[in-house]
Structure formats: structure tokens, C-alpha cells
Amino acid sequence: MELSFYPILAFEESKLSPNLGYLFRRQWLDPCESVVSILWKFARMNRLPGHMVVSHVARQKVDPYEGFAATAAELDVRMTATSLGLPHKAIRLAMVRPELRRGWCSHLRFCPRCMSRGYHSVVHQFESVPYCPVHGCRMENVCRSCGAIGEYLIKASVLDAPFKCPNCRSNYGYMCASFVHRIPWPPRDRAAIVRAFIG
Numbered sequence: 001m002e003l004s005f006y007p008i009l010a011f012e013e014s015k016l017s018p019n020l021g022y023l024f025r026r027q028w029l030d031p032c033e034s035v036v037s038i039l040w041k042f043a044r045m046n047r048l049p050g051h052m053v054v055s056h057v058a059r060q061k062v063d064p065y066e067g068f069a070a071t072a073a074e075l076d077v078r079m080t081a082t083s084l085g086l087p088h089k090a091i092r093l094a095m096v097r098p099e100l101r102r103g104w105c106s107h108l109r110f111c112p113r114c115m116s117r118g119y120h121s122v123v124h125q126f127e128s129v130p131y132c133p134v135h136g137c138r139m140e141n142v143c144r145s146c147g148a149i150g151e152y153l154i155k156a157s158v159l160d161a162p163f164k165c166p167n168c169r170s171n172y173g174y175m176c177a178s179f180v181h182r183i184p185w186p187p188r189d190r191a192a193i194v195r196a197f198i199g
């Protein structure tokens with residue numbers, strides 16, 4: 001019995017069937033949030049292993065341990081939006097087309113205070129933005145504990161370490177990211193990140 005049951009389970013898991021009951025709330029998101037940040041929340045709240053999420057949102061068959069760039073050319077926008085219950089536009093805005101933005105950084109750039117909140121923005125990926133528009137912190141691109149360069153990829157090891165360094169598991173922020181219970185950003189901070197996004 002078990003032998004015949006297992007392949008069905010495996011199939012369901014590979015499809016990430018909504019029957020498994022995803023949990024995702026729009027109020028966990030802040031403006032201009034990056035798709036990596038959004039998928040970190042999706043993976044953590046649904047206790048999904050990174051490799052499964054990578055395969056689910058990839059436009060084509062990929063090796064989830066190699067991963068792919070967080071762009072609309074490689075990510076299945078429709079599938080991702082449907083799974084998270086978000087409008088397609090929200091997913092597209094979470095991925096800037098690098099060819100349209102000069103100074104796009106392919107590695108992870110982050111503000112430690114935003115990471116403490118459980119937030120990473122597409123704006124943080126712009127080389128032209130040296131300081132976080134909200135906190136004024138200088139943007140960082142390596143783990144403070146182990147010195148590993150952060151990866152900005154839809155990749156199993158990255159999604160398995162939400163708001164953390166995949167290499168040593170230290171927080172990128174100053175504390176463990178909490179995005180479920182947090183104080184909403186004041187309008188001034190929201191406006192600051194949107195202004196930087198529009199550039």
C-alpha cells in the first residue's frame with residue numbers, strides 16, 4: 001500500500017497543488033518588494049522546501065540547486081501570481097527588467113534594517129542607490145558573519161534561508177526577520193521607496 005501511495009504524494013508535492021492549502025497574505029508585503037523577498041515569505045509560511053518552490057515558479061525545467069535569475073524571462077509570472085493570490089502586476093513589479101535599468105546588480109544588495117523587518121526591495125538591487133531610501137543605511141552585499149557574497153537568485157539554497165545567508169545561516173538583518181507581526185510603514189517611508197523605484 002505504501003509503495004503505491006508514495007508516488008501520488010510525490011506528484012502532488014511537485015505540483016505544489018493548492019489542495020495543500022497555501023498561506024499568503026498581501027499585508028505581509030511592502031511597496032516595491034522584490035520577488036526573492038516575496039518567495040522567502042511564501043516558502044517560510046508554507047514550510048515548503050526551496051527546491052520545490054524553484055521548480056514550481058520556473059518558466060522552464062530547471063535544476064533547482066542551480067536556480068535562475070529573478071526576471072520575467074525565467075520566472076512564470078502567471079503561475080506565481082496564482083499560487084500566491086496576487087495580481088500579475090505585483091509579480092512583474094517585483095522584477096525589474098535589468099536591461100531597462102542601468103546599474104542593476106546581479107548579486108544580492110541589502111539594507112540590514114529592512115532585512116530585520118523581513119523586507120528586501122528591487123530598489124536595493126540598483127547600484128545607483130548607495131543608501132537605503134528608508135533607513136539611510138549603506139547598502140551591503142556580503143554576509144557580516146562569513147563574508148559570503150549574497151546571491152540574488154531563485155535557487156533552492158537561497159529560498160531555504162529566508163532573510164539569511166545561505167552559507168552560514170546568519171541573519172542578514174540585526175535580528176530574525178518578523179513580517180507577520182510588524183508595524184506598518186508610515187506613508188513617508190513608503191513614499192521614499194516608491195520614489196527611488198521610479199528613479
Ligand SMILES: [Zn+2]
Nearest residue numbers: 111114132135
Ligand atoms: Zn532599509
Ligand SMILES: [Zn+2]
Nearest residue numbers: 143146165168
Ligand atoms: Zn554567512
